[in-house]
Amino acid sequence: MSKQDLAFENHFAQPSITVSHDTSPAQPNANPQGILRLFSTSRFAPFFWTQFLGAFNDNVFKNALMLIIAFQTSQQLSMAPDMVVNLAAGLFILPFFLFSAMAGQMADKMEKSFLTRTIKFMEILIMTGAAIALWMDSLFFLLALLFLMGTQSAFFGPVKYSIMPEHLKETEIVGGNALVEMGTFLAILLGTLCGGLLVQMQEGPMITGGVLVAVAIGGWIASRGIPVTGIAAPGLTIRWNVLRETLRTIGFARRERSVFLSILGISWFWLLGAAYLTQLPNFTRQVLGGGEGVVTLLLTLFSIGVGGGSLLCERLSHKKVELGLVPLGSIGLSIFGFDLFWSCRLPDVHGLMSVAAFLKASGSLRLMLDFVMIGVCGGVYIVPLYAMVQMRTRTHERARVIAANNIINALFMVIAAVLGAVALGAMGMSIPAFFLALALSNAAVAVYIYSLVPEFAIRFLVWMITHTMYRFRHQDLDRIPATGAAVLVCNHVSYMDALLIIGACRRPVRFVMLESIYHMPVLNFVFRAAGAIPIDSHRSNPAGLKKAFKAIASTLDKGEVVCIFPEGHLTLDGHVDVFRPGIERIVKQNPVPVIPLALKGLWGSFFSHKNGKAMARCPQRFWSHVQLLAGWPVSPERVTAEGLRHAVLDLHGDRP
Numbered sequence: 001m002s003k004q005d006l007a008f009e010n011h012f013a014q015p016s017i018t019v020s021h022d023t024s025p026a027q028p029n030a031n032p033q034g035i036l037r038l039f040s041t042s043r044f045a046p047f048f049w050t051q052f053l054g055a056f057n058d059n060v061f062k063n064a065l066m067l068i069i070a071f072q073t074s075q076q077l078s079m080a081p082d083m084v085v086n087l088a089a090g091l092f093i094l095p096f097f098l099f100s101a102m103a104g105q106m107a108d109k110m111e112k113s114f115l116t117r118t119i120k121f122m123e124i125l126i127m128t129g130a131a132i133a134l135w136m137d138s139l140f141f142l143l144a145l146l147f148l149m150g151t152q153s154a155f156f157g158p159v160k161y162s163i164m165p166e167h168l169k170e171t172e173i174v175g176g177n178a179l180v181e182m183g184t185f186l187a188i189l190l191g192t193l194c195g196g197l198l199v200q201m202q203e204g205p206m207i208t209g210g211v212l213v214a215v216a217i218g219g220w221i222a223s224r225g226i227p228v229t230g231i232a233a234p235g236l237t238i239r240w241n242v243l244r245e246t247l248r249t250i251g252f253a254r255r256e257r258s259v260f261l262s263i264l265g266i267s268w269f270w271l272l273g274a275a276y277l278t279q280l281p282n283f284t285r286q287v288l289g290g291g292e293g294v295v296t297l298l299l300t301l302f303s304i305g306v307g308g309g310s311l312l313c314e315r316l317s318h319k320k321v322e323l324g325l326v327p328l329g330s331i332g333l334s335i336f337g338f339d340l341f342w343s344c345r346l347p348d349v350h351g352l353m354s355v356a357a358f359l360k361a362s363g364s365l366r367l368m369l370d371f372v373m374i375g376v377c378g379g380v381y382i383v384p385l386y387a388m389v390q391m392r393t394r395t396h397e398r399a400r401v402i403a404a405n406n407i408i409n410a411l412f413m414v415i416a417a418v419l420g421a422v423a424l425g426a427m428g429m430s431i432p433a434f435f436l437a438l439a440l441s442n443a444a445v446a447v448y449i450y451s452l453v454p455e456f457a458i459r460f461l462v463w464m465i466t467h468t469m470y471r472f473r474h475q476d477l478d479r480i481p482a483t484g485a486a487v488l489v490c491n492h493v494s495y496m497d498a499l500l501i502i503g504a505c506r507r508p509v510r511f512v513m514l515e516s517i518y519h520m521p522v523l524n525f526v527f528r529a530a531g532a533i534p535i536d537s538h539r540s541n542p543a544g545l546k547k548a549f550k551a552i553a554s555t556l557d558k559g560e561v562v563c564i565f566p567e568g569h570l571t572l573d574g575h576v577d578v579f580r581p582g583i584e585r586i587v588k589q590n591p592v593p594v595i596p597l598a599l600k601g602l603w604g605s606f607f608s609h610k611n612g613k614a615m616a617r618c619p620q621r622f623w624s625h626v627q628l629l630a631g632w633p634v635s636p637e638r639v640t641a642e643g644l645r646h647a648v649l650d651l652h653g654d655r656p
Contacts, residue, residue: 035175035314043167044176046225050116051160052183053219054123054153057212059191061130061149062092064199064208065142088146089417095151096410100158101245104403107158108233108396112166113226119156120220126152127216131209157406162399165390166229170482170506174321177386178314181379182307189303193296233396246407252397253404259392261453262385263405265326267412268445269382272333274416275438276374277302279424283431287344288367291352298371305375312376313383316467320506321387324463326456329381330446333374337439340370341432454529455508461526462503465496470601474504474628480595481633482507485556489583489644490597491576491652492565494607495520497599501563502530504628510555512548512564531555533562549585556590563597566641574603574610576649579641591636596644598651601626 038044069084107115126148133141160180168176198208239245254260280298284290313325343366358364393401423429423437450457466472480486488509490497498511511532518527518534533555535548555562564586566579587594601624604610629651634644 035172035179035311038168038172038176038179042225042227044172044179046222047116047163047167048179048183049222050120050219050226051156051180052187053215053222054120054156055184055187056191056194057123057127057215057219058149058153059188060195060198060208060215061127061212062088062146063192063195064134065146067196067199068139068142068205088143091143091147092150092153093410093413095147095154096157096406097246098242099151099154100403100407100410101242101249101400102238102240103155103406104158104249104400105236105238105245106155107162107399107403109231109236109238111231112159112163112229112399113223114228116156116159116163116226117220117223119152119159120216120223123149123152124213124216124220127209127212130212131206134205134209137205154406158399158402161386161390161402161405162232163226163229165395165398167227170391171320171478173387173391174317174383175314177383177390178310178379181310181383181386185303185306185310185375189300192299232398236396249400250404250407252400253408256392258453258455259389259401261449262388263401263408265449266382266385266389266405267408268442269378269385270409271412271416272438272442273378274413275420276435278417278420279431279434283344283435285352287431288346288358289348289351289353290358291354293355294353294358297355297358298368301368301371302375305372305377306379307375308372309376309379309381310383311379313380316380317384321384321391322459322463323384323388323456324459324461324503325380325384327446327450327460328463329377329379330442332377333381334439334443334446336370336373336377337435337442340367340374341436341439343367343370344432344435454525458502458526458529462499465499466503469496470500470624470626472500472503472626472628474630476630477504477506477628479630479632480505480507480561481593483559485559485590485592486561486633487556487583487586487592487594488561488563488597489566489579489594489648490563491599491648492567492570493574493599493602494570494605496602496605496607497565498530498532498563499526500599500602500626500628501597502526505561507561509561509563512552512562514569549589552586553589556586556592562586566644570609571603572609574608576645576652579645579648581641583641583644584639587636587639593633593635594639594644595633596631596647596651598629598631598648599626600629600652 039048065088069088126145129148130142130145133145164176164180165173194211195208198204198211201207239248253263277299281295284295284298288294309329313322313329316322316325343363346361346363346367353361389401389405390398420434423434424431429437480488488501488505490501495517498513501511502509509530511527511530512535513527513532515534515536518524518532533548533551536545552562564583566583567577568580568582569577571577583594602608605624631647631651634647
């Protein structure tokens with residue numbers, strides 16, 4: 001046993017003789033089901049189809065309009081087609097700047113299912129106008145309706161993401177966001193394809209108009225099934241000053257630093273996506289030598305990738321907001337962005353390749369894989385960020401924070417267009433070089449954001465450890481209160497214990513740990529960033545001990561979760577040792593529930609003291625089965641050190 005272990009034990013050397021532990025009957029676990037079951041619930045399915053049909057309609061209309069502009073601009077306007085295309089893009093995105101703040105206020109003040117039905121009814125009117133404009137062949141009218149369609153989308157955005165936390169359970173938030181992101185990109189893809197096909201048919205404008213109205217009616221019908229929600233801020237006064245309220249709305253998002261940086265991360269993804277997809281037609285034609293079919297193929301692969309990545313994220317996160325996947329996604333975005341730069345040099349061909357010719361070309365498979373994986377990594381990257389914004393935003397401000405997200409998203413997409421114009425036009429950069437610059441910029445932005453919010457890097461490190469070194473499973477962690485202060489107590493087996501608990505718990509946890517462990521190389525970065533509280537004995541560091549207990553009390557006063565290892569040292573024989581009475585002092589000062597935890601399967605690992613000092617020999621076990629089990633909360637008046645030890649022993653199965 002180390003000197004530090006003995007010193008720590010000296011302070012916690014008088015265990016209570018009172019035995020008391022919670023004997024509440026166990027409850028069976030619900031059988032886990034896949035996220036697709038959400039489609040069978042009224043809490044999610046009507047909302048999903050409402051937003052899916054809306055995104056589909058947006059893109060049918062926009063793509064049909066772009067083709068009309070390409071062929072009819074010279075007939076109706078004295079402007080170049082490229083200029084009108086940029087004008088149309090600006091008309092669609094301008095409402096996000098003008099009306100998002102107002103939309104966020106309305107979504108917080110009003111009942112969201114009613115607001116959704118109202119917005120979808122307005123879509124019917126707009127699309128009826130679009131059908132008339134297509135029949136009249138009026139480009140001016142279509143451009144005005146595009147602005148109105150952007151306005152309708154701006155008002156729906158805050159409702160779209162703020163309604164999910166009200167209808168979905170905490171364990172369904174990530175899955176719900178994954179399905180929405182998958183559905184959005186699938187709707188964008190299908191709408192883009194259908195818009196191009198419909199408008200080119202005989203009587204195409206009439207057919208397109210009919211489809212637009214029919215889909216809008218379908219979206220309104222779907223919205224009628226959305227359950228009623230609460231009203232987040234009924235006393236809110238809606239203010240109409242666009243500039244002032246836009247700045248004020250962004251201010252709501254800035255209140256929580258991690259939320260605001262998550263919004264910046266989301267906006268960065270939309271900048272990347274807009275930059276890639278805007279250049280896709282010219283990249284395909286000029287660099288790859290492919291025709292329109294190849295453009296459609298690459299767009300399809302990217303969209304499928306985003307949808308697949310969103311679903312993969314839900315599976316990898318085990319139904320909780322797993323911020324560790326965000327760095328994984330951003331790393332992938334840069335890696336496959338770099339590879340796209342190197343893989344885009346296909347053999348020279350005469351004319352433009354068809355899809356069949358492209359598939360036969362040397363190097364095309366690698367390039368297609370890059371597009372798929374950029375999409376996959378984008379899905380893995382963005383879903384936890386959306387979930388984090390939803391979960392860490394106060395309910396009465398959530399819609400306004402989502403509105404701020406939409407404003408900043410729109411700003412970043414405008415920046416993407418400006419960057420593309422400057423880099424490819426004024427600077428004369430090639431499209432592959434522009435893609436390389438995007439990959440490099442993504443890496444730089446990732447490092448910057450993760451340095452500002454170490455929680456992302458911590459979660460990534462923990463996720464990597466728990467998914468490479470161990471086969472980690474946890475059970476009954478929903479017994480940890482979702483809100484309010486609580487203390488976790490756990491047996492201490494290895495230097496990995498704290499990291500495993502961090503990775504498993506949905507709530508942030510502050511650990512109380514020996515100073516010797518707290519200052520270990522590499523792990524110290526994690527423990528400092530996680531706000532761990534170092535502690536030592538009164539004999540070794542009386543001032544530090546007093547400071548530690550003060551920090552523990554302050555943390556619990558703030559309603560946070562603290563975890564301690566009451567044994568005071570790593571086990572030397574694999575068994576649960578005596579619990580020291582420091583836990584009683586903590587609960588006496590802050591009467592909060594205590595949840596016993598038990599770690600199983602770590603004894604004998606590289607980081608445990610089995611067969612000598614930990615980490616002093618070569619690892620002999622990899623991908624070991626490890627479990628973390630949670631017991632029923634123990635009320636503060638029933639807490640004793642010995643009683644908690646018995647509760648942990650019951651979970652661990654470590655009985656004489």
